[in-house]
Amino acid sequence: MGTWDIGHFDNDTAADFAGALDDAESAERKSILRSALLGAARAGEYLDFDEGAESVAAAALVAAQCPGGAAVESAYGPGAEIPPPAVELRGLAVEALDRVVAEESELAELWDETEEGPAWRRGVRALRDVLEPVPPTVGGPLFEV
Numbered sequence: 454m455g456t457w458d459i460g461h462f463d464n465d466t467a468a469d470f471a472g473a474l475d476d477a478e479s480a481e482r483k484s485i486l487r488s489a490l491l492g493a494a495r496a497g498e499y500l501d502f503d504e505g506a507e508s509v510a511a512a513a514l515v516a517a518q519c520p521g522g523a524a525v526e527s528a529y530g531p532g533a534e535i536p537p538p539a540v541e542l543r544g545l546a547v548e549a550l551d552r553v554v555a556e557e558s559e560l561a562e563l564w565d566e567t568e569e570g571p572a573w574r575r576g577v578r579a580l581r582d583v584l585e586p587v588p589p590t591v592g593g594p595l596f597e598v
Contacts (some may be wrong), residue, residue: 455546458479459572459576460527461512461513461527461580462510462513462527462529462530466503466506466507466510467510467529467548468529469510470506470507471529471531471532472509472531474486474531474533474535475531475533477533477562478519479533479536480536482500482536483535483536483538483542486511486542486571487545488513489504489507489508489510489511490508490511490512490542490548491549492504492508492549493548493550493553494545498553498557499558499559500555500560502563505552505553505558505561508552508553509549509550509553509580510530510548511546511549512580512581512584513525514528514531514535514538515538515542515543515584516580516583516584517535518535518538521560521586523583543585545590546580547581547584547585547586550580550581551581554578
């Protein structure tokens with residue numbers, strides 16, 4: 454799969470995606486993120502590896518700008534500044550990640566064939582959790598025992 458580790462940018466496709474972001478004008482970068490996320494979220498019956506890998510990388514960049522999100526510190530990630538994503542990219546990123554880990558996803562199938570598959574899935578789940586956090590409980594529990 455052209456992959457050397459479980460990180461979101463640790464494969465040839467995601468590293469090339471980061472390079473494309475670096476080569477793009479600043480004003481174009483948000484559109485590139487959106488396109489990558491749409492590629493997975495709106496995929497037909499089968500999501501191919503490249504679309505899946507790009508969408509995970511794009512979701513990692515969106516999540517990095519959310520509260521609780523981890524900075525992208527991969528040597529293979531983009532070096533250029535990513536403009537703050539529009540709020541709607543969070544929801545789209547969640548849709549894309551859900552599609553990446555669903556059935557009929559080449560990326561998920563390939564990871565599931567490896568010993569690192571569960572760790573990769575945890576990493577994707579951690580991104581999703583940042584993008585769609587559980588709302589905090591207001592006022593504590595309803596009843597005290």
